[in-house]
Amino acid sequence: MSDAPTTTQSQTVALPTGLDAILTWAGVTHRGRKRDINQDALLTAYPLFVVADGMGGHIGGEIASASTIDRLQRMVGKGPVSPEAIEKALVKAVRDIGDHPETTDEGTGTTVTGVYLDITDQDAHWVALNIGDSRVYIQRDDALAQVTTDHSLVQELVAAGRLSPEEAENHPYGNVITRAVGPSEGAVPDYVRLDVRDGDRFVICSDGLTKELTDYGILHFLRLHADPEAAVDAMLEAALENGGRDNITIVVLNVAVPGQQPVDEDAVRTAEAPIAADDDVPASEETATHDAAGSSTEDDPER
Numbered sequence: 001m002s003d004a005p006t007t008t009q010s011q012t013v014a015l016p017t018g019l020d021a022i023l024t025w026a027g028v029t030h031r032g033r034k035r036d037i038n039q040d041a042l043l044t045a046y047p048l049f050v051v052a053d054g055m056g057g058h059i060g061g062e063i064a065s066a067s068t069i070d071r072l073q074r075m076v077g078k079g080p081v082s083p084e085a086i087e088k089a090l091v092k093a094v095r096d097i098g099d100h101p102e103t104t105d106e107g108t109g110t111t112v113t114g115v116y117l118d119i120t121d122q123d124a125h126w127v128a129l130n131i132g133d134s135r136v137y138i139q140r141d142d143a144l145a146q147v148t149t150d151h152s153l154v155q156e157l158v159a160a161g162r163l164s165p166e167e168a169e170n171h172p173y174g175n176v177i178t179r180a181v182g183p184s185e186g187a188v189p190d191y192v193r194l195d196v197r198d199g200d201r202f203v204i205c206s207d208g209l210t211k212e213l214t215d216y217g218i219l220h221f222l223r224l225h226a227d228p229e230a231a232v233d234a235m236l237e238a239a240l241e242n243g244g245r246d247n248i249t250i251v252v253l254n255v256a257v258p259g260q261q262p263v264d265e266d267a268v269r270t271a272e273a274p275i276a277a278d279d280d281v282p283a284s285e286e287t288a289t290h291d292a293a294g295s296s297t298e299d300d301p302e303r
Contacts, residue, residue, distance in 0.1 A: 008229045011046050013117065015124045019259050021196060023117075025049060026228035027251040028236055032208055033244035039110075040206050040249040041065040045076045047117040051134050051249045053206040055180070056108030060100075064110035067096040068181050072112075081116045083191060086129060090187035098183045109182025112189065113148055114204050115253070117196070124196050129189040133177050134249075135210060137218060138194065139201040144219040147192055151179035175207075198257035201228075203235075208246035212239035228252040 010024040023046065031038035039054035039061035052068045054061025068090065075081065075089040090112065097108060111132025118127050128136045130148035133155070138147050149155065153176040157163040181187050194200075203218055213221075213235060221238065225231035231252045239248050 006229050006232055007044060009044065009046075013046075013119070015196065015257070016119065016122055017124075017260075019257055021117075021124070022256040022258070023253065024228055024256070025251060025253040026232045027249075028232050029249040030208075030236055030240070030244075030247065032247050033240060035247055037062060038247045039065055040208065040247040041069040042204075042249050042251060043069045043072055043076075043114070044251060045073055047119075048072060048076050048081050048114060049116070049202070049204055049251050049253055050112060050114030050129075051204045051206050051251060052110045052112050052181075053132065053134050053208070053247065053249065054108075054110040055177075056182070060108035061110065063100050064093075064097050064108050064182060068093040068110050068112050071096065081118070083127075083129075083189075087188055090131075090181055090189075093181055094183060094187055097181075107182075109180030111177065111206070112181055114251075115147075115194075115202055126194040126196060126202075128192040128194065130192075131179050131181055131187070131189045134206045135204070137203040137205075137215070139203070139219065139222050140197065140199070142223070144215055144222070146215070147194065149190065150177075151190075152177045196255065196257065197263065198255065198260040200255040202251075202253040202255075204251040204253070206247060206249040208244075208248035209235060209239050209250055211246055212242035212244065212248075222252075226254075228254050 006026050006028045008026045010022065013021045013023060015021055025044055027042050027044045029038060029040045029042050037059065041052045043050040050069065050072055052065035054065035056064065071089040071093040075085050079085065111134040113130045113132065113134035113136055115126050115128045115136055118125055128147045130136065131151060133150040133152045136147040137144055154163060201222055217238065218235065221231055221234045225234055232250050235250055236248060
């Protein structure tokens with residue numbers, strides 16, 4: 001087993017429906033087997049769960065990810081989490097990164113990816129946010145779907161039909177991202193809204209995990225381990241065994257809403273009610289990119 005400490009916590013949250021949501025989560029970050037230092041960072045401070053993967057220079061990426069997590073943590077302590085509050089915190093993080101000219105430059109930056117629970121008087125939903133190529137996955141109804149869309153060169157090529165998903169797996173420019181939090185970048189994430197459902201599980205991770213485990217591999221370990229800490233530890237060990245070519249950061253978040261009635265998707269569609277984008281998550285299990293836990297062990301360039 002890895003000697004990286006796994007953090008665990010749980011919290012019960014009152015929903016506007018009168019039901020309680022019981023959230024249980026675990027997170028870990030590890031430098032992997034190839035990197036000298038860990039430029040990843042994570043935040044698990046209800047209602048916000050975030051992973052940041054830094055890049056640029058020997059310690060520039062570490063400064064970028066740490067600055068971003070620090071600003072987001074301060075934001076959580078001051079008031080409600082919202083897109084406006086997140087973006088203000090990221091602007092401050094960009095300034096913090098720029099305050100280290102001796103170790104940062106225009107190539108310095110970090111991804112920032114995660115989810116937060118947004119509760120109003122009438123509604124509760126999850127909001128996924130993303131800048132870069134770290135990812136949020138959701139396991140729902142025993143299927144896994146990627147919620148976020150990578151800001152990367154290979155993803156743009158896939159979207160344009162110039163690469164297949166299989167070709168993108170080992171593309172030589174697979175480490176090139178097209179959006180980051182840094183001195184030369186904007187700080188506006190993409191957002192995706194999801195409903196709150198009993199039994200959902202989120203995986204938030206840096207690409208150090210997805211370089212070593214396929215989507216089906218992630219689903220495999222979620223199925224084996226209902227406990228978030230056990231799932232995190234199992235995925236980390238598998239990623240290290242498969243090469244551990246990059247820093248690896250993983251958060252697993254379980255959602256339980258005792259007493260919530262199951263959603264009948266067929267009845268909703270029969271009634272021709274509007275279907276929100278989040279109701280379409282996740283796709284069927286067949287949309288998992290692979291059917292094996294391992295991936296290529298070809299080494300990637302330093303980010």
